[in-house]
Amino acid sequence: MVGTPVLFIAIPLMAAFLMPLLGMIWKELVRIVPGLVLTYLLILAINLLDHVLVHGPIIEVIAGWVPPIGINLVFNAFSGFLVTLMIFLGLLVWAYSYRFKRNVDYEPALKYFLMLMMLITGSVGIVLTGDIFNMFVFIEITSISAYGLTAFYKGRNSAEASFKYVMMGSIASTFLLLAIMIIYSQLGTLNMADIARKIHLMNPTLKIVSYIFFVTALGIEAEIFPLNGWAPDAYAEAPGPVGAAFAGIVVKAAVYAIIRYTYTIFDLSGSFNFLILIGMITLIIAETAAIRQEKLKRMLAYSSIGQMGLVLVAFGFGTKEGVFAALFLMLNHAITKSLLFFSGSYLVYNSTEKNITEVNGMSKYLPITSLLFAIGAFAIVGLPPFAGFWSKLSVMTAAADSNMILIMVLVLMVSVIELVYYLRVVNRIYFFKKEENTQPQKPTVNALVVMLILGAAILLIGFYPDAVTGILHKASATLVDKGQYIHNVLSLK
């Protein structure tokens, strides 16, 4: 073993506190240090994941108090997989935004990278923690960084988008605290495993109320339908790489939280159907909204919301296959949507409006970026031989195994809509004449490398899905096995 899960939190925090000091020594350090930290964490995550897949989960206790007294971090195959994915994406986002929009000078750069690092740390914390109040704290860390990143540009709309996000976020934290307190007042504990063990003792009405509060609160972060008002604006107004970070990291963490509550903590029988219902509504509404968008990033945002709906539907099957499919979807969505955001923000780099019409004919000027965008678009609609196909196939297989024919039909119908709006953009990039007032911008070398890595990942998974399915199978088995989780956490002495 090379380290413990607590380093995922401690190291970035330490670095964050250090960064203002380091900046005084050499200004470039504030750009370099987050990359070093994330690289280290990625190595750590891969090592730990490797260890966990062989030796079983690592339960890290904090301050020497075993659960349920103290806070604990759980690094098992499921959370470990997500953490690795998040840190990998975080590293790519860092590399991509290293010299993104050169006009950023020292002060904003310091703040940008600080917030970015905290965004990743907060999301990782959400996934790792085994304590519901601690999760609340991490959600707040993530949200505040997200508010700041959304309002990062000086343009007139970014503050508005961010304010909307703050409003929704505050309401989310209110609900979250209420739910936490309802549970605490009944069970006298805040540890997830302990709660899961005792939840059957709880009054069913209170249980349902607290579950609904939880899902409402986390649904705001996870962009579930009636609560996703903030998302398109935040995606559209935030800097391009941040959109990728939202889609790939923050939302994943929130979905993880919902899933943890549904699968492990609560034992409500109807909650799976509830997940399918809200997921389906989210999927349909978001995809029909996406087709009407005129701005590229808003379209991507709605598509991201729709994909999260699909992930929830897949989780809602409640079977191991469903979880596998959902995890596969999350993985592919993280990779692909990041690629789309990355390449998309170069396609509309110099435009103020970021309209879809402004990508017209960009393939002549930005051949590689355009190609990667096209690959991403093909992958996300699930065309073989790209990565998205396998996840779509696994979702369909899981649905068929759960006898959910109607869900299958709806999901496939929505996929056709998705296909239409992505193809429209790809057509514009390749087959339309360039608009006169658009100025293509060559991507920087590091951005290009990042995009190529993601494109290669899409192709790799597309041609050789076995590269990831092994981990996904183990992770899904870990999530479904609730008793093992409780035992692992509470048997510590």
Add this chain to the structure above:
Amino acid sequence: MKKLLVIFLLATLGYYTAVTFFDIGFGQPHFVKGVSPVKDIYLAKTQSPLTVSNAVTSIVVNFRGFDTLGEVTVLFLAVTVLGSVLYKNRHEVGKRSVFFSASSIVTSGSKLLFPAIILLGAYVFIHGHLSPGGGFQGGVIIATGFLLMLLAYENYSVSHTALSVVESLAGITFAGVGLLGFMHGGTFLQNFLPTGVMNNLFSGGIIPIIYIAVGFKVGAELTGVIYTVLHEKGESNG
């Protein structure tokens, strides 16, 4: 129409929240039968291994110290975000908004009060493990002291560099103590100092150290918040 909808929504929400909390009950033990709440363990452990007088402090700093680390980070981030949101290029920085032209009584009074307030704040966070109060409260009190000075003196300014150095050092102390505990005992934030005698100033192991760091950090951060917001003179349209 919208108002009606909102009222309906709120009525539903209010009803369910109220019913839920009336179910829980007030002032009597509300835990489900058969569970042993963690608070009993907290109260017991607060006395014997930790020797901390203030149970809230022991929870905030030790049992749930990780939360506090996160909380400090939230404040740190809030300052960062504030700076980022209100960031202006050098030539844009406006004059500080002036509330009132302070009379000499106010200015000299503030000057007198300022050290006292700082002292009070320091006292509060140093005695965080013995009496009510602690890092947060002490930090806030210190920040109010600076606020007073900023309001009273038009030209009073706090060195931004100094603030961020204090902030960073305090933060590093917190995380560093945690990592020391990790190296010493194998878990993050583990106590590695002798705990001392209950109700002594030097008791509670690492708790006072952390709380002092938190106090400095919160003080610096909140001062930073006030400073940033104060220097935001909006070009009002009349």
Add this chain to the structure above:
Amino acid sequence: MEMIHIIFLVFLGGAVLTYFAGKISKVLQDILFLLSVLVPASLFFTYVKIADSVTLPLGGIKLSWGLNHFSWLFSLIVLGLGSMAAIYAVGYMKGRERKGYFYFNFILSIMAMMGILLSLDLISFFIFWEIMTWSSYLMTVYSGNDIQRIGIKYFVFSAIGAYAMLMAIVMVHHMTGSFMIGSMINFYPNMSLSMQIWIPVLFLMALGVKAAMMPLHVWAPDAYSNAPMAYTAVFSGALSKMGVYGMVIVLVTMINQIPQGVWFREVIAWLGGITAVLGTLWAIKQDDAKKLLAYSSVAQLGYIITGIAIGTELGMLAGLFLAVMHALFKGTLFMVTGAVEKQTGTTNFTEVTGLIRKMPWTFFAALFAIIALAGIPPLGGFVGKWMLYEALITSNHYLLVIVIFFSSTAAFLYCYKFLFGFFLGQEEKEWAHVKEAPATMVVPMVLMAVMMFVLGTFPGIILKPINSGLVDLGYIDTFKHLWNSSVILNVWGDNVILQPILYYIIAIFVFFVVFLT
């Protein structure tokens, strides 16, 4: 590493290499392109034997590919037409922009079609099906003005079909626990009735889209006419046959197994008939050669669908024979149109006339193809249509015979229009400078014209593989008993007594045409 793997790898690697070779040298790109189509084709016909099969475990699923007689027949169409079109494309694409893009998608299309034919499991079938869809889509939107509408129409139809197929696939997987086509077929009789109906219907939706069956044909005319002609030859000639290929399998292995299948076949046969009539009528109205041929393709596919939907041995034989012939003559016609387009810059009949002396070889190919299309002896089209009539009559579909007959009579109108419009009529000054197309374009056209003649004269050459393919599917060997009962096969299949007379007729016809000019 088995030969089938190597073939796919050569296709794939060739596609990528060809794409990037354009950065180095245009000639290298052309050579690489030809190599990456012709080398796998020759490898396939020399090294891959019937009943070879290979597997490839992927994503927890065992993908398996293998060859049988039936898929060999279609491989013949795909690789034969594909090679011809590839040679043609080198000339056609000379001087055009984005050659790499064209070649890449061309090779991928061929690979995907081969993949479909070789697939023994549903997943690889679906994967190749989708690759085929998007590569042909990318060709459809290669040029033209209205691509947003045309391309999306094509893709949406394909996607609806493909997703219907995906549903069927996962439902089959749910019931049988396996993705193998064989196990699906074996399990089919044990399914519940609703599944027995739904599974074929869902499959037929996907296949019907590609085969441009009546309610699902909407995309076809636009897509066929909008793609570059060098590709449309493959698109209409081979790619649409993938739908036919799947339909035959679904019809034979599933629908024929259940009593309700009669109604299915009836409906599909009628859909085919209606497609044929309407396609012909639409084609007559067109002024643009591309559009005309596109609608004519839809109509011809209607014949094929009718033939295979009848389901008797003779009907199958007719449908498959027509499929082969259609690949040949429609491929040739699209190539001709492409040649005319390249030399004159337009494909509108009202603008281009009298090219017969300027482009004699092209005219020769067009003439043969048109004769075959119209169903005039001695070229292949006649044999196919005759067999189709026979099949319809022997299975008591008298009304359908009338419909089909009406359609093929009406087809003369547009056949004439095509021939007359481009090649006959007044020679205008405007086109005085027009020259014959380059050799790389002429040679494939002429070769295919000759092929048509050969097959029309000796239909037995192609009927034998069709027959063994049908035997693979479970039909009894038709070689002996059926061929005896059919007049035309009796005469032309075995001995060639009537041959000189027919040549005479054709010579008179040609003379007549030439005289007219």
Add this chain to the structure above:
Amino acid sequence: MIYFILIAILFLLMIASSVYAVIQKDLLYAVMATGIISLILSILYFLLQAPDVALTEAAIGVALTTIIFVITIRNTVRMEDESDKKEKFKSAVK
């Protein structure tokens, strides 16, 4: 009994000031009302045996939050601009 009345008055005052904070058009007064809410909260926390929280609420809620609000109001506008489009139309007609 005196406690009863005191507590009741505190509760009523809290609700009243929250209503006032929401409906008052003059934002400065509204902010003062939130300050009063925090003050009452602080007292209630003491009564609920939570001195730590009371201290925090007094410092953060009463002092800091209010000050920041006030600074913000000084930097922006003091009165809530509730003028609907209708009213604007009216004034335009006049």
Add this chain to the structure above:
Amino acid sequence: MDSTYFHFLDYAVYGTAVLVMLIGFYGAMVKKSLLKIVIGLSVIDSGLNLLIVAIGYYKGGTAPIFSPGFLEHFKSVSKMVDPVPQALVLTAIVIGFGVTAVALALVIRLYRHHGTLNIDEIKNLKW
């Protein structure tokens, strides 16, 4: 402290807290002024914090501080109120302050751009 008072409190604390929360919600959702929305959010926080602290209260309990002589006097800790909600509220208050500060900064920036706080006039994005 007599019992009537606590019976009254049984309902009044929760009732007041929930009512304050709802009033805050109403302000945040209906009001047009950005500052009013932020005020509403902070009112919500106040109500919520009261609610949480009230959960931890036990009748006749003492503050969770082991002042000198506490154990001699009470013998056991069961007379203490629950310290956990208090610790949580401590965290929640600080976090709430951070969020409020961020929201106010955004208000200032919106005002800088638009010269107004009215939501109807700021709406550039679809709400």
